[in-house]
Amino acid sequence: MEEQKANVRAVERALDILLCFTDSADLSLSEIAGRLSLHKSTVHRLLATLENKGFLIRNAQTEKYRLGFRLWELSANMSHSDDPATIWLPEMERLKDAVGETISLYVRDGLERIRIQAVQSNQAIRRVAPIGARMPLAVGASSKVLVAYADPGVKEEVLNDPSWPASIDRAAYIEQLEQIREQGYATSVEERELGAAAVSAPIFNRNGKLVAALAVSGPSNRLTVERMVEISGPIKEAAYRMGKMLK
Template sequence: MEEEKKTVRAVERALEVLLCFASGHEWGLTEIAGQVGLHKSTVHRLLATLEDKGFVSRDAATDKYRLGLSVLELSANLWRSDDPSVALLPEMERLRDQLGETVSLYIRDRAERVRIQAVQSKQAIRRVATVGARLPLSVGASSKVLLAFAEASVREAILSDPAWPSQLDRSTVGKQLDEIVTVGYATSFEEREPGAAAVSAPIFSRSGQLVAALSVSGPSNRLTPDRMHEYAPAIMEAAHRMGTISG
């Protein structure tokens, strides 16, 4: 029998408090308590501990909290030379300069995709991509790539998850993913938000493992369906080069 997952509730709560700062720069005690669903006295104790260890700091003037220097110290050790978000950055910049649109790198984290790197377009009107953003795997070109080229067990688990949007027919999506595997790339046109479009291709390591999804995104009036298909070969070629770099 698989060993039951064990967690420490106090640690979970402290991490939930820290994760609030992923969607906001500063938070008040009441705001954090509302976000995590805990009593203010409990949150106050958690914040006091986090502040003591340097993970948050409090602005005495506004009585709001922000991330502390300990987070910066940890993040300094996160980025390694072999990390795809660092190793692939020059190729991403090259692709951005070639196509003129924003280039992003996504990985799958359970039932979400996370943008781990982005190179913004230099055009005045552009798709702004925030590094660290978490997005659902149900929509978007890179989501389709991460699902289409995932192991069969992973794809099945995500498509059969009760949290999968009811308006998206699993069978239809499965057929679309099979088509993406055949053509080698995926597109999305105003699927997640109006006015935005994207085309994405998989990055495979030299051993054949899926490393990430490479995505080019921009305004839908510029990145039209025809333009995306025109760009697809260049994106797949860039993804292939990145695969030789990522190991």
């Protein structure tokens, strides 16, 4: 029994190591050990196993690790036929061509949102949206959409989160959520990042359940409040069509 627990714990730790690379391209043994609060000796053994299996590659000069080609082999065999991030890509491309800004797709994961798909703008100055990025739910147009249309329990959890920014008034935030539900979209100007603005609309499946948030983002001097109101219609229409694509 103890041996089984030890094996499960080793698997969990190995997976935790791989998850460290969701926001970093390469990491050293010390950096990984620090992130996971594990002894270096423990991490070293797991890194050696992951490297031998091809899941990680070690740079002999920098002594840092990066994801290996075995992960690409696994991803190549994933089924994309029912993957919304793949199904919706052509619609996101059309929206990008229509509004001229970067298009992103977000889903909620606990008290964070994750960007699962993005189409970059062709503008010389544009918002770069890396896939896989995680952001808090308290700020940003997409965050507010994901909270506004979430179950009441989720809203309470978000509002009572100990990490809630002191600069954001909860009562005002709740009013924003009500307004978002009335108008069908959310906007944000420099809420999370200076010089950036975004407008977002919800994507519902055929049963009316919130699935994701569709967002248009760009420089705030180009994506003004007036411009965001102007393109809110095309964004909501695109979100509606995307929802109808789901089974």
